[in-house]
Amino acid sequence: MPFLEQASSVSQSVDSVFLFIFAVSVAFLLAITFAIVYFVIRYSRSRNPEPVDIEGNFWLELVWTVVPLGLFLVMFTFGWTNYRQLKDPPRDSMVVEVTGKQWAWSFKYPSGRQTSELYVALGRPVRLELKSSDVIHGFFIPAFRLKLDVVPGATGSLWFTPLLLGSFDIQCSVICGVNHSYMLSKVHVMPEADFKTWYFSRDDAMRHKDPVPAASPSASPGPRPTVAPDEPPALAMLKRHDCLECHSVDGKTGVGPTFKGLFGSVQEFVVGEATTKTLVDETVLIQGITDPGVRLMKGYPPVMPKRELSRQELVAIVTYLESLGTVPKR
Amino acid sequence: MSQHEPAGADARSYLDRQGAGGLWSWIGSVDHKRIGVLYLTLMVTMFWVAVTIGILMRIEQWTAGPTIMQPATYNGLFTVHGVIMIFMFVVPGLPAVFGNFFLPILIGAGDVSFPRVNLASWWFFVTGALLAVLSLFTGSGAPDTGWTFYAPYSLRTGTNVSLAVFAAFVLGMSSILTGINFITTVHRLRAPGMTWHRMPLFVWALYATGWIQVIATPIIGITLLLVIAERFFGIGVFDPAKGGDPLLYQHLFWIYSHPAVYVMIVPAMGAITEIIPTFARRTIFGYKAIAYSSLAIAAFGSIVWAHHMFTSGMGEAANLVFSLFTFIVAVPSAIKVFNWTATLYRGSIELAPPMLYALTFIFLFSLGGLTGVMQGALALNVHLHDTYFIVGHFHYVMFGGTGFAFFAALLYWFPKMFGRMYCRATAVVAWVPLFVGFNLFYFSMLVLGLMGMPRRYFDHLPQFHTGHSVATVGAFVLVLGLAIFFGNLVKALFRGERAPADPWGGRTLEWTLSSPPPVENFAAIPTITGGPYAYNPGRKA
Numbered sequence: 048m049p050f051l052e053q054a055s056s057v058s059q060s061v062d063s064v065f066l067f068i069f070a071v072s073v074a075f076l077l078a079i080t081f082a083i084v085y086f087v088i089r090y091s092r093s094r095n096p097e098p099v100d101i102e103g104n105f106w107l108e109l110v111w112t113v114v115p116l117g118l119f120l121v122m123f124t125f126g127w128t129n130y131r132q133l134k135d136p137p138r139d140s141m142v143v144e145v146t147g148k149q150w151a152w153s154f155k156y157p158s159g160r161q162t163s164e165l166y167v168a169l170g171r172p173v174r175l176e177l178k179s180s181d182v183i184h185g186f187f188i189p190a191f192r193l194k195l196d197v198v199p200g201a202t203g204s205l206w207f208t209p210l211l212l213g214s215f216d217i218q219c220s221v222i223c224g225v226n227h228s229y230m231l232s233k234v235h236v237m238p239e240a241d242f243k244t245w246y247f248s249r250d251d252a253m254r255h256k257d258p259v260p261a262a263s264p265s266a267s268p269g270p271r272p273t274v275a276p277d278e279p280p281a282l283a284m285l286k287r288h289d290c291l292e293c294h295s296v297d298g299k300t301g302v303g304p305t306f307k308g309l310f311g312s313v314q315e316f317v318v319g320e321a322t323t324k325t326l327v328d329e330t331v332l333i334q335g336i337t338d339p340g341v342r343l344m345k346g347y348p349p350v351m352p353k354r355e356l357s358r359q360e361l362v363a364i365v366t367y368l369e370s371l372g373t374v375p376k377r
Numbered sequence: 378m379s380q381h382e383p384a385g386a387d388a389r390s391y392l393d394r395q396g397a398g399g400l401w402s403w404i405g406s407v408d409h410k411r412i413g414v415l416y417l418t419l420m421v422t423m424f425w426v427a428v429t430i431g432i433l434m435r436i437e438q439w440t441a442g443p444t445i446m447q448p449a450t451y452n453g454l455f456t457v458h459g460v461i462m463i464f465m466f467v468v469p470g471l472p473a474v475f476g477n478f479f480l481p482i483l484i485g486a487g488d489v490s491f492p493r494v495n496l497a498s499w500w501f502f503v504t505g506a507l508l509a510v511l512s513l514f515t516g517s518g519a520p521d522t523g524w525t526f527y528a529p530y531s532l533r534t535g536t537n538v539s540l541a542v543f544a545a546f547v548l549g550m551s552s553i554l555t556g557i558n559f560i561t562t563v564h565r566l567r568a569p570g571m572t573w574h575r576m577p578l579f580v581w582a583l584y585a586t587g588w589i590q591v592i593a594t595p596i597i598g599i600t601l602l603l604v605i606a607e608r609f610f611g612i613g614v615f616d617p618a619k620g621g622d623p624l625l626y627q628h629l630f631w632i633y634s635h636p637a638v639y640v641m642i643v644p645a646m647g648a649i650t651e652i653i654p655t656f657a658r659r660t661i662f663g664y665k666a667i668a669y670s671s672l673a674i675a676a677f678g679s680i681v682w683a684h685h686m687f688t689s690g691m692g693e694a695a696n697l698v699f700s701l702f703t704f705i706v707a708v709p710s711a712i713k714v715f716n717w718t719a720t721l722y723r724g725s726i727e728l729a730p731p732m733l734y735a736l737t738f739i740f741l742f743s744l745g746g747l748t749g750v751m752q753g754a755l756a757l758n759v760h761l762h763d764t765y766f767i768v769g770h771f772h773y774v775m776f777g778g779t780g781f782a783f784f785a786a787l788l789y790w791f792p793k794m795f796g797r798m799y800c801r802a803t804a805v806v807a808w809v810p811l812f813v814g815f816n817l818f819y820f821s822m823l824v825l826g827l828m829g830m831p832r833r834y835f836d837h838l839p840q841f842h843t844g845h846s847v848a849t850v851g852a853f854v855l856v857l858g859l860a861i862f863f864g865n866l867v868k869a870l871f872r873g874e875r876a877p878a879d880p881w882g883g884r885t886l887e888w889t890l891s892s893p894p895p896v897e898n899f900a901a902i903p904t905i906t907g908g909p910y911a912y913n914p915g916r917k918a
Contacts, residue, residue, distance in 0.1 A: 048760070048827045048828065050828050050840070051827070051828055051829060060756055061756050061757055061759065061760050064754050064756045064757045065751065065757050065760075065827075068747075068750060068751050068754060068757070069751070072747035072748075072750065072751070075743070075747065076740075076743055076744060076747060079714060079718060079739065079740075079743055080740055082718050082721075083718055083721065083736055083739060083740070086718070086721035086722055086724070086726070087721065087726050087728060087736070090657075090721060090722070090723060090724050090725060090726050091725075091726050091727075091728070092658075092725050092726060092727045095723070095724070095725050095726075096725055097725065098657065098658040098659040098723060098724045098725035098912065098913060099659060099723040099724075099913070100659050100660040100912065100913045101659070101660070101662055101719075101722065101723065102660055102662070102663075102664065103662055103663040103664070103665075103666070104662075107719075108663055108666055108712070108715075108716075111711070111712065111715045112708060112712055115707070115708055115711045115712075116705070116708050119704035119705070119707055119708065119750070120704065122704060122750065122753070122754055123700055123701055123704040123753070123754065125754065125756075126700060126753070126754025126755045126756050126757060126758075127697060127700060127755050127756075129755075129756035130696070130755035130756040130759065131693075133756070133759065134693065181529075181533075182529050182530040182533060183527060183529070183530065183623060185688070185763055185831070187763070187829070187831060189760070189828065189829020190829070192759065192760040193759065194688050194759050194760065194762060194763070195688055195690060195759075196688050196689045196690060198617075198623055198624065198689065198690060199529060199617045199618070199623065200617030200618075200622075200623070201617075201690060203690045216829070216838060218829070218831050218834075218838075219831070220762070220763040220764070220831045220832075221527070221763060222452070222521075222522060222523045222527070222530065222833040223530055224452075224521070224530065224534065225448045225449045225452060225521065226448060227448075227452070227833060227834065227835070228448065228831075228833075228834035228835040228836040228837070229448075229836065231838075302447070302448065302449065317517070340535060343517065343535065348449035348517075348518055348521075348535075348536070349517045349518065349534070349535020349536060350449060350521075350534070350535065350536075352533070353533075
């Protein structure tokens, strides 16, 4: 592929199918274009005032039916055989559970470790088990030529062996809501030894930190917030549930209203067709999180996904929101 | 081919004032020609609405991050752009405008079989269009699901999906009624001597299209109603949280929407097949191959729908079968391309504006078809699916194919429809920015897709920036071409020279009528004695 590394075991077999069909296509397109241009010039009205009716030619038509059919069948076979290879993971693959939710990816390793970016060892086969907790997402790593829709209620499976060191983009490929284009992550391919150090490390600081610190500044252009080490537990919860993708705690307007000063304020809500003014208290906040369809804050798009949080989490978050300063008006 | 004398200039044209005149003599008219013009007016309007939305999206992609809008707006725009372009321009495009206007004339009939149903289908179309526009500005915002309305997102989003989906349902009704009308007309109203193999190939194409419309459209109708029922009553057919199956939605959606792709392209191929013999001054090469390949496309096109779902995890057996059928359905399209090219051989070619646009169609459609073949290959589909490659591909087919065929047909039949001739030089001048801008725009999309740029993205990563910039420049050049093209035609409507009955030297029946055609088409129904493209009777190779 142009401008794209062959970073996994899959890349090569996809690219070879591409090159074959591309070559045939270019030849076909050039031949047709050349024939049209040549005929238009050679048989122009001034050069050839006397046209000839030719109603058809059985053998010629048979040839241009059978030859494309044959070529197409070769393309089909090539595409199928190379596709089959992508579906048979080696037995010694490391299994990583991938969960997509609006609008972030999370990765869970056999050890129970959970990350928001994927870490793998060079040359070691990896099998991904893909699940969605809300709508359909698409797991797509262009440099690996890997893609699979992540359908709620089903588990998909992909495998690859990373062949190049470095960090590569993961993107969501199926429209999943307002922040679809920010549902990004990275896969980091590390030397086997480095991977083992990271994976088996018992050091707590190491466990919670990404081993490749901020791979590149362009890694996440989306509104992914950074959190200080001494953050309150409720803030960590907000971060974990991706609330801060859309809401801020410092008064900035995002996709959704800021949390700063929200608690205890009176806001306009759209309920069905009507608009009402309501005091934002604990009940309103909790319902806003667990069943956001009921009332929509005026001026914001109806895109808030349902979040299933435990009672303790809800209480902790509401208490935290109460502690955030005073009201910015919108 | 006909015993019929050109209708005298004194016969009243369909454009002349009728009865009390006024708006009602148009929107209440059951004349197939007036209905064709009604469709043309509304569709070109909706086309420009969608072009404007497209340009807003291109401006948004000029920089990374928000340029002129927020993500929620952008997601609404690409959804509405798709809904308008597909349901209100490309699907009804050639059948509703040129089919309505020319199908009865081409087979020597006075009108379609059910003129009042024909008017009703236009009113369904207007209603659907109004509902779709209404869905943008009412409720809680434009639908943001993409034109495919995939469940379960389409069931959960708070945006105005129900109304937009209902609009598509109403537009489907319009499409079904038109299909029934055309099939019946072809069966029942052919003039004496107009045997099946003497029908112009545009009629064959409309006939094949009619069957697809009648058979496939009800499926999308039911599916869209299920989406509405699920949104209002939570019946749980598609929502996995209620035991439903989201892949079932995708199957039902594509069982219609893939054949719909052929509703979009087959009439376009039919129009091209009329234009090329006229300007090559010779008969079409392989009449029967072209006629039956239309039917073959309609038949095979009905069993390839799940090639839109190769990465959905629907299963390997399904992937195998649908990939195989996808390659087979490419064959009849290839046959048509070869036949058109062979029709140029030993012709006497005039590169008039309609011919220029028709030959451009062959190039752009071939490029679109070949990029489609790439996606039929399973291994490659995994990488290309849901990227800009697919967006580039279907714009080559739908815009480069159907769009350019629409332009070619408009240039070809405009003098007949309105009795005026546009400026030919300006039509050629418009071609330059159209062709250059088109390729700059959509070829960039193909490259972006190969690089891994996903579709329906508000924002893009830095490596895609150059490609997006080139595409945006191309889009502006393309719109410049569109403005010149339509400006030329609008000017011709009011100030164009009077067009003769047969400006191009065509041989099909419409050229035997005066321009614009008389109200009743034929003073007496003609008797047909030969094939449609008899340019050089008695002189054969």
